[in-house]
Amino acid sequence: MTQTTQSAGGPDYAALIQSIAQRRDREAFAALFGHFAPRVKAWMLRGGVNPTAAEELAQETMLSVWRKADLFDPARAGASTWIFTIARNLRIDAMRRERHPSDLMPDPSEEPDPPAQADRVIAMSQQEIRIRSALSLLPPEQAEVIHKAFFEDKVHAEIEKELGIPLGTVKSRLRLAMTRLRAALGDLA
Amino acid sequence: MIAHHPSEATLAAYAAGTLPEALALVAATHLSHCATCRKTLSTLEATGGALLEDLPPVPLSIDALDRLLGRMDQPAPPPPPILNPELPAPLNRVALGRWWPVGPGVRYRPMQSSGAAWGGLVLAQPGRSLPRHGHAGRELTCVLSCAFADQDGTFAAGDLSEPGDNHDQPPAVIGVQPCLCVIASEGMRLRGLLGFAQRIIGR
Ligand SMILES: [Zn+2]
Numbered sequence: 001m002t003q004t005t006q007s008a009g010g011p012d013y014a015a016l017i018q019s020i021a022q023r024r025d026r027e028a029f030a031a032l033f034g035h036f037a038p039r040v041k042a043w044m045l046r047g048g049v050n051p052t053a054a055e056e057l058a059q060e061t062m063l064s065v066w067r068k069a070d071l072f073d074p075a076r077a078g079a080s081t082w083i084f085t086i087a088r089n090l091r092i093d094a095m096r097r098e099r100h101p102s103d104l105m106p107d108p109s110e111e112p113d114p115p116a117q118a119d120r121v122i123a124m125s126q127q128e129i130r131i132r133s134a135l136s137l138l139p140p141e142q143a144e145v146i147h148k149a150f151f152e153d154k155v156h157a158e159i160e161k162e163l164g165i166p167l168g169t170v171k172s173r174l175r176l177a178m179t180r181l182r183a184a185l186g187d188l189a
Numbered sequence: 190m191i192a193h194h195p196s197e198a199t200l201a202a203y204a205a206g207t208l209p210e211a212l213a214l215v216a217a218t219h220l221s222h223c224a225t226c227r228k229t230l231s232t233l234e235a236t237g238g239a240l241l242e243d244l245p246p247v248p249l250s251i252d253a254l255d256r257l258l259g260r261m262d263q264p265a266p267p268p269p270p271i272l273n274p275e276l277p278a279p280l281n282r283v284a285l286g287r288w289w290p291v292g293p294g295v296r297y298r299p300m301q302s303s304g305a306a307w308g309g310l311v312l313a314q315p316g317r318s319l320p321r322h323g324h325a326g327r328e329l330t331c332v333l334s335c336a337f338a339d340q341d342g343t344f345a346a347g348d349l350s351e352p353g354d355n356h357d358q359p360p361a362v363i364g365v366q367p368c369l370c371v372i373a374s375e376g377m378r379l380r381g382l383l384g385f386a387q388r389i390i391g392r
Contacts, residue, residue: 029261033254033257034254037254038246038248039241039244040241041246041247041249042244042245042247043240043244045247054247055249058249058253059249059253059256059257062257063261066261067265077231077238079238080238080241080242081231081234081235081238081239082238083238084234084238084240084241085234085237085238087241088204088205088206088237089206092206092210095303095304096210096304127235128238128239128242131232131235131236131238131239132239132242135239135240135243146201146240147240149198149201149202150204150205150236150237170198171196171197174197174198175196178197178201178229178232178233181232182232
């Protein structure tokens with residue numbers, strides 16, 4: 001295989017995270033910050049976080065990227081996916097304050113760890129690329145439930161009310177969307 | 190072998206971080222047992238990553254990076270303490286109340302959680318029924334040990350029950366050992382004695 005781990009034309013963000021892990025590379029960090037911090041801030045704003053807190057959470061997310069870079073496993077998740085999960089956990093924390101509910105997320109270190117193989121690393125960066133293209137091809141009504149789930153702090157009852165469709169329909173649209181995403185991943189999932 | 194899983198909608202809310210805490214704890218308990226759902230979760234998280242990547246960026250203040258570079262050598266905060274070493278990982282840091290009898294052969298131990306759902310542990314003796322809520326909101330139950338059965342089949346350790354609206358038959362503990370579950374619900378009221386206890390205890 002001659003594929004590289006780079007996403008279409010952009011820098012290899014996974015390699016930048018690894019460079020932080022190996023060398024505390026501040027230049028790599030600045031490059032990651034420039035790309036991801038404004039996107040994390042945008043995601044926070046879409047979820048209803050106020051602008052001051054969104055800015056703060058974007059910075060906290062990048063601080064976690066710096067601190068946890070050695071936990072990043074490119075065979076397990078692509079760079080955007082990993083940073084998304086950090087941002088998500090920090091938003092959960094911010095909403096709950098008194099505890100650290102990011103610990104609700106299963107600790108990857110407790111799962112059996114498959115050996116990181118070069119082709120698996122490529123697979124994970126390919127996974128993000130394939131998912132992006134599959135998302136752009138989803139029928140509008142399926143894309144809508146996925147977007148609402150990820151961008152708006154809505155429980156299903158609210159999605160149901162807003163779209164004017166029964167909960168069963170929300171659930172079945174999500175199921176159809178997942179079937180398509182899984183199919184797009186094929187052997188990579 | 191895990192036979193009963195949460196819906197994709199529940200896993201999507203979990204991946205997006207919008208599932209209320211008590212329900213997320215039950216889902217996390219199942220995920221710690223279930224490789225199939227961990228795989229679905231990783232596809233959903235990759236979806237979150239792809240959506241993040243495609244978002245139009247919103248610039249931070251001009252000195253944001255410099256301010257952050259000044260803080261980067263501060264140590265990370267310590268993880269929260271393990272409060273319940275006897276429970277599996279997703280539940281071992283959760284603050285739990287005392288056990289309450291909520292009927293013959295059934296006890297309930299509320300867990301501290303924020304958000305629009307509440308939950309706790311339920312321990313039911315063989316032959317007894319687990320409480321089930323009215324028909325408002327989502328409800329999740331994950332078995333920690335032994336088993337119960339309802340109209341959807343038999344639920345053993347790791348299995349997750351996410352009943353639809355047409356569930357009336359309460360789940361009954363099968364076998365000769367008491368069944369320990371973690372439950373969570375968005376419903377306002379539980380039926381029967383557990384509902385009564387819940388109203389006394391508060392959430
Ligand atoms: Zn499962």
